[in-house]
Amino acid sequence: MQRRDFIKGTSFGFGALLAGVTGTGCTSVKEAEEAVSKAVEKGKNRKQNFNMCGYAAPAIPTVRIGYVGIGSRGSWAVTRMMNVKDVEITALCDLREKAVKDNQKTLERFNRRPAKEYFGDDYSWKKLCEQEDIDLVYIATPWKWHTPIAIYAMECGKHVAVEVPAAGTLEECWQLVETSERTKRHCMQLENCCYDFFEILTVNMVQKGLFGEVIHGEGAYIHELLSGMFGEPQWPTWRWDENHKSGNPYPTHGLGPVCWAMNINRGDKMEYMTSMSTNDFLMEAKAKELAAQNDYYKPMAEMKYRGNMNTSTVRTAKGKTIMIQHDVSTPHPYDRLHVLTGTKGSCRKFPEPGKIAFGDNFVSEEKMRELEEQYTPEMVKHIADVAKVIGGHGGMDFIMDWRMIDCLRNGLPLDMDVYDAATWCSITPLSYWSVANRSNSIDVPDFTCGSWQKNKPVDLTLRGGGNTGVVEQPK
Structure with a gap:
């Protein structure tokens, strides 16, 4: 039909x-x-207004950053950035005054100048975006604010770094694309898993031809969060709001590295997808259990919840396939899969340590060490030791932040562009549609408007950069 x-x-x-x-x-x-x-x-x-893939904006020797949303995740981001030279935090914004004051103390601890403060209003971020001495707006708010703030920031002439997911609807995906193209401002989704050590190693190996042609990839976000999903009466979690739309609300962690390896938007594109979910066997029961203990949870106990496990599959224009899974409620070890199947080799990250095969057996530990030494991208080698000390999900967060700043400072294209953000995020609303329609397939929009056929794969070299230094953490 x-x-x-x-x-x-x-x-x-x-x-x-x-x-x-x-x-x-x-x-x-x-x-x-x-x-x-x-x-x-x-x-x-649609005719593409301007191709942001491979776009190099004018160099910014000292990157001035304004942070919006500095709770736990945003505060981590501020602290990480304090370890990067040639960066200045010029503005801090949060609904809560305490969050702003706490992050001012972080700046003081690193001997940085105080930042301008914005707090106490749902729309204080607009004033931050309008502040003149800001080059980059770093967004770590609850999800519903990601796209509105990103768009307004680009309209104000700022580059944007936005936590995942950058968009929640197809309309928002297109808004990000159109605004980035029109303003020629970067819109980078902060997909840290693209910079995890095994993922970026295997992407580089794919680009060097060791796996042959990758014909299938798998990614996931399987993370048992049921116990903390509903928050506490005095501090409810905003993540709970996403748990009654049946589909995949959080696809990008597993999907991003696979898309890099399979050159999605850069030689191939997603053609169509289908999605299927189980029923809910755990979340409603948990809500009812909590409601019996505290009246605060009674409205949650009356909700209908999305299925526990969602599986979505994508077919590309070149006839390749991708599988993405999401499950945050079943008792299951943490798993992002990261499976790549090529014509000459394959890999699988979980259960860790990650494994690589060039036949029907995984290579030895000694051979793995040789592959890591030979094929870890130069960009990662350049900063890996420092990243592991500073941390952030084992160091990948710092690699991501450092790399972004190094590209901005040197006028280099960013690794992730607005088309990546839009395409990866589009899986969420498309999965809602497919699940609701008995897993019928639906086309994936081509946010590149045809330029995927000429866009080049992501470049993991230093590209003439690498001159962005780091500072020691204070005692």
Whole structure:
């Protein structure tokens, strides 16, 4: 059946689903049909305004940063950045005054100048974006604010670094693309897993031809979070808001490195996808258990929850496949999969340590050490020892931050562009649609508008950079 006829024939309540899929707040089947079709067809009909893939903005010798959202994750980001030379934190913004004051103390501890403060208002971030002495706005707020702040920051002439997910709807994905192209400002999604040591090693090995042609990839976010998913009465978690839309709300950790390895948007593109979820066997039961102990949880106990395990599959224009999974509620060891299957070799990261094979057996530990020494990208070798000391998910967070600043300082293209952000994030609303439509397939928008055919693979060399220093942490 054609998608148009299929949507007309469906008979479930769209409501919140449609808002989640399109960002339009549709309340009828006809509106949903038009909104989804518009988002998907746009990539076929739209002419690209400017190609941000490979774009090198003018160099910024000292990168001035404004942080929006400096709770736990944002505070970690501020602390990490204190270890990078030629960076100045010029603004701090959070809804809570205490968060801003605490991060001012971090600047003081590193002998940095105080930053301008913004707090106490849901829209204080607008004033930060308008501040003149800012080159980069670093966004680590709850998800619903990611796209609005990123767009406003680019409109104000700032580059953007935004935590995952950069967008939650297809409409937001296109808004990011169009704004980045029009303003010629970078919009980098802070997908730290692309910089984890095994992932970036295997991406480089793929580019050197050791795996042959990669024909299949797998990524996931499987992380048992059920016990803390609902937060506490005095401090509810915003992540809970995402747990009643059935699909994959958080695909990018596993998907990003696979897309780099398979040259998505850079020689190949996602063609269409399908998604399927289990029922919920755990989350509603947990909510009811909590509600029996505290009335605060009673509304949560009355909600219907998305399935525990979601599996989405993508077929590319070149006939390759990608599988992405999401599960944060079952008792399961942490797993991002990172499986690459090529015509000459393959790899699998989990369970750790990661393993590589060029036949029907994984290579020996000694051979793994040789491969790591020979094929770890020069960019990673350049900063790895420092990154492991400073940390951030084992060091990958610092590598990501350092690399971004080094590229901005030297006027080099960033590793991740706005098309990566839009494509990887589009899996979420598309998975909602597919799950709700009995796992029917749906096209993935081409956010590059055809330029994927000429865009070059991500370049993991130093590219003439590497001159961004680090400072020692204070005692």
